[in-house]
Amino acid sequence: xxxxxxxxxxxxxxxxxxxxxxxxxxxxxxxxxxxxxxxxxxxxxxxxxxxxxxxxxxxxxxxxxxxxxxxxxxxxxxxxxxxxxxxxxxxxxxxxxxxxxxxxxxxxxxxxxxxxxxxxxxxxxxxxxxxxxxxxxxxxxxxxxxxxxxxxxxxxxxxxxxxxxxxxxxxxxxxxxxxxxxxxxxxxxxxxxxxxxxxxxxxxxxxxxxxxxxxxxxxxxxxxxxxxxxxxxxxxxxxxxxxxxxxxxxxxx
Amino acid sequence: xxxxxxxxxxxxxxxxxxxxxxxxxxxxxxxxxxxxxxxxxxxxxxxxxxxxxxxxxxxxxxxxxxxxxxxxxxxxxxxxxxxxxxxxxxxxxxxxxxxxxxxxxxxxxxxxxxxxxxxxxxxxxxxxxxxxxxxxxxxxxxxxxxxxxxxxxxxxxxxxxxxxxxxxxxxxxxxxxxxxxxxxxxxxxxxxxxxxxxxxxxxxxxxxxxxxxxxxxxxxxxxxxxxxxxxxxxxxxxxxxxxxxxxxxxxxxxxxxxxxxxxxxxxxxxxxxxxxxxxxxxxxxxxxxxxxxxxxxxxxxxxxxxxxxxxxxxxxxxxxxxxxxxxxxxxxxxxxxxxxxxxxxxxxxxxxxxxxxxxxxxxxxxxxxxxxxxxxxxxxxxxxxxxxxxxxxxxx
Ligand SMILES: Nc1ncnc2c1ncn2[C@@H]1O[C@H](COP(=O)(O)OP(=O)(O)OP(=O)(O)O)[C@@H](O)[C@H]1O
Ligand SMILES: [Mg+2]
Numbered sequence: 001x002x003x004x005x006x007x008x009x010x011x012x013x014x015x016x017x018x019x020x021x022x023x024x025x026x027x028x029x030x031x032x033x034x035x036x037x038x039x040x041x042x043x044x045x046x047x048x049x050x051x052x053x054x055x056x057x058x059x060x061x062x063x064x065x066x067x068x069x070x071x072x073x074x075x076x077x078x079x080x081x082x083x084x085x086x087x088x089x090x091x092x093x094x095x096x097x098x099x100x101x102x103x104x105x106x107x108x109x110x111x112x113x114x115x116x117x118x119x120x121x122x123x124x125x126x127x128x129x130x131x132x133x134x135x136x137x138x139x140x141x142x143x144x145x146x147x148x149x150x151x152x153x154x155x156x157x158x159x160x161x162x163x164x165x166x167x168x169x170x171x172x173x174x175x176x177x178x179x180x181x182x183x184x185x186x187x188x189x190x191x192x193x194x195x196x197x198x199x200x201x202x203x204x205x206x207x208x209x210x211x212x213x214x215x216x217x218x219x220x221x222x223x224x225x226x227x228x229x230x231x232x233x234x235x236x237x238x239x240x241x242x243x244x245x246x247x248x249x250x251x252x253x
Numbered sequence: 254x255x256x257x258x259x260x261x262x263x264x265x266x267x268x269x270x271x272x273x274x275x276x277x278x279x280x281x282x283x284x285x286x287x288x289x290x291x292x293x294x295x296x297x298x299x300x301x302x303x304x305x306x307x308x309x310x311x312x313x314x315x316x317x318x319x320x321x322x323x324x325x326x327x328x329x330x331x332x333x334x335x336x337x338x339x340x341x342x343x344x345x346x347x348x349x350x351x352x353x354x355x356x357x358x359x360x361x362x363x364x365x366x367x368x369x370x371x372x373x374x375x376x377x378x379x380x381x382x383x384x385x386x387x388x389x390x391x392x393x394x395x396x397x398x399x400x401x402x403x404x405x406x407x408x409x410x411x412x413x414x415x416x417x418x419x420x421x422x423x424x425x426x427x428x429x430x431x432x433x434x435x436x437x438x439x440x441x442x443x444x445x446x447x448x449x450x451x452x453x454x455x456x457x458x459x460x461x462x463x464x465x466x467x468x469x470x471x472x473x474x475x476x477x478x479x480x481x482x483x484x485x486x487x488x489x490x491x492x493x494x495x496x497x498x499x500x501x502x503x504x505x506x507x508x509x510x511x512x513x514x515x516x517x518x519x520x521x522x523x524x525x526x527x528x529x530x531x532x533x534x535x536x537x538x539x540x541x542x543x544x545x546x547x548x549x550x551x552x553x554x555x556x557x558x559x560x561x562x563x564x565x566x567x568x569x570x571x572x573x574x575x576x577x578x579x580x581x582x583x584x585x586x587x588x589x590x591x592x593x594x595x596x597x598x599x600x601x602x603x604x605x606x607x608x609x610x611x612x613x614x615x616x617x618x619x620x621x622x623x624x625x626x627x628x629x630x631x632x633x634x635x636x637x638x639x640x641x642x643x644x645x646x647x648x649x
Pocket of ligand 2: 043044085173
């Protein structure tokens with residue numbers, strides 16, 4: 001059984017069937033890509049995994065436990081982190097503080113009244129934050145105002161915020177969209193390294209096939225809310241159904 | 254030192270020194286000088302500045318850090334005053350039981366109101382707090398009159414039980430026997446400096462409140478509160494529950510308000526429901542925004558500016574204006590006096606409104622932002638001056 005098991009999930013928005021009988025099994029320590037055209041339901045599927053949406057029917061099990069009905073912060077504490085399609089960061093805070101918050105969340109849990117401690121005295125936690133900022137190549141921007149970063153930098157920051165939590169499962173929704181080529185390659189290297197060193201299972205949604213084929217061990221193709229095929233990258237490349245549904249129309253491999 | 258870094262410790266020292274030296278600093282004009290009316294109205298006005306400074310500082314922990322705009326904070330101020338006066342009536346005229354109960358009761362009250370209001374965010378939160386404060390205000394005049402003594406207000410009377418100091422002759426709140434209205438005077442030349450016990454009690458609590466707020470600003474808790482303001486979605490997906498953080502901030506700010514209300518009662522042992530009216534809640538919002546929400550000193554500055562100007566402007570009545578403009582021919586004088594009278598005396602609220610408008614439009618970050626801009630301007634000028642000299646050197 002996989003670390004993540006999605007069974008018969010349906011989700012309807014009014015008259016639109018966004019997810020239809022979705023079954024997905026993600027094995028531990030794999031990078032599993034989900035591809036598909038715009039509006040296929042990829043982000044909706046992730047929303048059902050992190051507690052943002054509750055599916056109409058079906059079940060979602062993480063490490064054998066149901067995530068449905070749990071609050072987003074509880075699901076995160078179970079070990080699932082998510083990078084959003086539009087970066088969700090703390091714009092008013094500095095880059096360092098952005099990364100410190102997940103570090104505190106990991107140490108102290110969902111709530112702690114640490115009103116008479118001092119952030120600046122937590123040198124161990126600050127070291128952890130600095131280490132991840134070095135990994136994503138942003139250490140020189142640690143005092144920058146997060147809202148002032150470029151879109152690509154915001155993404156890398158958000159990724160750092162998720163990675164520093166050392167999640168068991170990392171969900172990435174188009175992590176390289178809006179990034180310059182060099183940064184895309186750096187992100188691929190970073191994710192590869194993280195995956196190999198820390199055994200983080202990843203589910204990655206991506207339109208950039210270069211990223212998908214550099215990272216993924218399994219690929220699921222989603223179209224109109226239903227998984228068409230699931231296979232290895234090699235087999236997906238030549239699959240006629242996939243070409244028809246997705247690759248042919250948007251992207252040259 | 255005291256868990257603060259060098260800069261913050263220095264800031265605390267400066268604030269403490271200013272509080273301690275208030276009788277000198279804010280009384281620059283000799284009693285006999287015509288400018289004496291611009292003195293900082295000591296001790297009453299300065300005590301008020303300290304008290305409302307505490308109120309605004311606490312409000313800022315909620316509004317400035319988390320962004321939750323409460324429109325009902327005066328309710329906690331009022332509850333603090335009532336609790337303090339009840340302590341005077343039942344237990345003793347010593348200020349400590351009164352202030353402790355004021356903080357506790359307003360803390361409990363804010364747990365209830367906060368728990369309900371924080372189910373919503375944004376404008377709905379503001380309206381819920383406003384509604385609940387308004388309800389408290391109405392209840393104080395109706396159902397709760399046995400507790401609040403209705404329109405007359407709650408007062409200390411000779412017939413009160415005062416279990417602990419029934420036999421003492423004291424009839425004014427005291428600090429272990431030292432009456433708060435006591436003053437010591439020091440004359441230096443033309444100046445008479447007064448050291449008032451009541452003011453110094455307020456000043457000590459003000460400095461403690463400032464220290465605690467400084468610690469909260471620098472703490473992980475304070476960082477979480479700023480995270481709430483910035484992005485609650487990200488907070489949720491980072492494994493944090495914003496609700497208890499916001500509630501804790503709400504209760505802390507409610508306790509600050511309770512302390513302020515208690516101190517008002519300590520300076521003048523009388524509590525009335527008018528302290529809870531919605532314009533009183535609005536006033537602390539204006540103080541905080543005027544000074545600079547989210548900054549450490551801004552709310553205190555806002556409280557000081559508003560209370561000081563209120564004092565000055567309310568004193569300027571038509572007679573004073575006549576005096577100022579007596580050099581004008583009568584035809585011109587009358588309209589001029591009439592015009593300025595709209596903005597002074599009773600019309601002070603109009604001036605405050607204009608001032609608030611100007612600040613919000615031109616300095617959205619409040620007076621603190623204005624100060625920073627000035628410092629920035631000064632620095633840049635100095636820098637460009639330096640550049641000019643370095644450029645000119647090689648040319649020589
Ligand atoms: N909260 C919502 N309410 C109503 N409709 C929604 C909602 N969220 C998504 N949808 C619709 O569901 C469909 C699937 O959207 P989703 O965002 O999952 O697509 P996607 O595969 O992530 O596409 P993209 O590649 O553009 O990000 C779309 O037609 C979208 O308009
Ligand atoms: Mg999407």
